[in-house]
Amino acid sequence: MPELQLSTQPSRILQNSSTETCARTCVEEVNFDCRSFDMDNLHRTCFLYNTSYEDGQAYLQESAHVDHYRSAFEKLFNRLPNHVITVSHKRKVPEVSVEQCARRCVFEMSFRCKGFDYEPQHRNCWLTDLSVETSGAGVKYHKGADFFERILDGPLASFVNYGSGSLPLLDGYQIYHKVMFGLTLGACAQLCLTQTSFECASFDFSFSDKSCHMSEYIAANLNGLNHDVMPTYKIMHYEKKGKYLDFFYPTPYTIVLGRNDKTFERVSPDRCARNCLEEREFVCRSFDYQIKNGTCLLSSTTGSDVGRLYYQGQAQAHHFEMKPFLNCGGVLTKQTGAFASPNWPRDYEHNLNCTWHVRVPKYKVITFDFIHFNLGPRSSNPCDPVNDRLIISEMAPHGPVKFCATSPMTSYVSHSNEVTLQLVTTNSLDAPGFSVFYTGDWPCNALLTEDHGQIASPSWPLQYPPLLDCTWTLQAPLDARVTLQFSAIDLDGQGFGRCTDLYDVIKIYDGDSPASELLGMLCGHDPTTSYTSRHNVLLVKMKTDAHIQRTGFHATYTFVYSSTTTTTPATSNVIPSTTSATHNEKYKVTSLTAQFVEPAHDVKRDWGFSTPLPGSNATRFPLPGGEDGGEYAGPDLSHTKEVSEAFVRTMWALVISLVLLLLLLFVILLLVCRHYRKRVPKRRNIPNYTFTEEDLSLYEKDT
Structure with missing residues (x-):
């Protein structure tokens, strides 16, 4: 509370102290019960008190450069309004506030306090050593009292407790995807978290028969919870927290009345929490969520700002307050x-x-x-x-x-x-x-000078964004060249060498700008390939349109350094020997290290065989393994035309066979679908809607 100071004498004063040191000293104080403290920021002085303004013995007064802090033990509990735990209580503490009751529960020494019921009208506090999980009966609706459940680590910490009630059953529609009996509440929560056969979003737990009913739906999918459950069943409803909802304290069945700054329709609770965290027009501190129509109401205020939260009965409107960020x-x-x-x-x-x-x-x-x-x-x-x-x-x-x-x-x-x-x-x-x-x-634009690196399209292996224009410059030292090896290529386009700028495309240039020589152009599902620069720079450009996005590409690169070595003449690179002692030493070969030799430009290569130049008398080539320097005659290409025609006929036959097979499978599938469509009746009463998830942002791909 900024610029406020408690109007009473402090129990202890610390000089030259920080706020963190003051708070830690208050928690660790043993000579008196430290309830609150003031921090004088100008003089770096800490004032510890054994009372709080909630006690009524002191009040807050304005004071420049001084901030007031009080304990927040109430935040260690989940509040469930107008519910009580259905067991006997260990201790009654009369005439205390909610904060004092929570404090008594935390510091209780005679038994381990796990929660309490609180009556606001009479200021009565009822402590218990049982939780919802160990009570055996859960909680029940009781107007005029609130149940506070201690937040503990474990599977249940990943769920929001909505109290008594269950998902409504719809005729002809399967609401629960798995039902198991003989489980504890914690085991049911653990099974929902680890479910792999479907996405478990909520569960109903019946304390009467220890049954766990798991579902992929939440109450907002089914127009709210069903509270007309027979009391003998003792059913409670839990919903899994999303990663954004985990930033908030839930207080079901309450709202901040009339203080909403922005509204979203037909969104899930987790999406509503995300909208609050990402709100830029104002600082969003809380939101109310109406289950029946999926309405999200963002607010810059909390219950403490307006005095209190307002109970909504069983109208199924719930309040969520943002947790403070505490890490420094x-x-x-x-x-x-x-x-x-x-x-x-x-x-x-x-x-x-x-x-x-x-x-x-x-x-x-x-x-x-x-x-x-x-x-x-x-x-x-x-x-x-x-x-x-x-x-x-x-x-x-x-x-x-x-x-x-x-x-x-x-x-x-x-x-x-x-x-x-x-x-x-x-x-x-x-x-x-x-x-x-x-x-x-993965960066969209980068200059990479480190050897043995990787590049990929943004968001790889997920879909890349539309309208990309990315450039990667791979720069090696002056005495090296760059080798780029693609390991995955998945772009929008035809591929197979038919790439155009009308589709998503990757271009590889032998230099530092698009004016350099174009080494390759990739699109569609082109096979993985590699490229090597003639100098020390290789440029990779990727451009995408706004239509179809795929997973993109991934590639690795290395720097290849040239080395100068002394070699024997080319004619002696292969030395035949017929008198060697062992077969393994039949050939002795010398080679260059990391040296790339380009093919002669005056030799035509066809089907991997070398043919003589026009007008040349050379018709035979030395064979490295021939006896007495034997020779190998060039290939006979007289039957090339016949082989090509046979290959074309074979390919056409395979294509026609494949088309006929696909047509046959389509007809069979059509007949099967028509058969089962007549046998299975149409399902009705399906969930009322799916969430539209409008207004998506760049965090949609967080995985």
């Missing part, structure tokens, strides 16, 4: 990810020095997409120490790169596979900070 730096090695300034989506703190090291696989580069970037007012020099600054540095192939990011900062593409970002803040002028997504990908 770290090492990130995944190919895709996200991070933000500490305390995002709120303002960052004073006197920070955070460093993030982002590393992706070799031969790839990193694209940083800044969703928001605001480091407050600054002088004309962005690297001035009086400014809060984000320093970006890396070791590029052409030398070190280091600069301070300036506003507006929208994106940055690295020159290497390792980048360091350092956030340094002063003791004043806090700002929202930044939020960034990053992804490692």
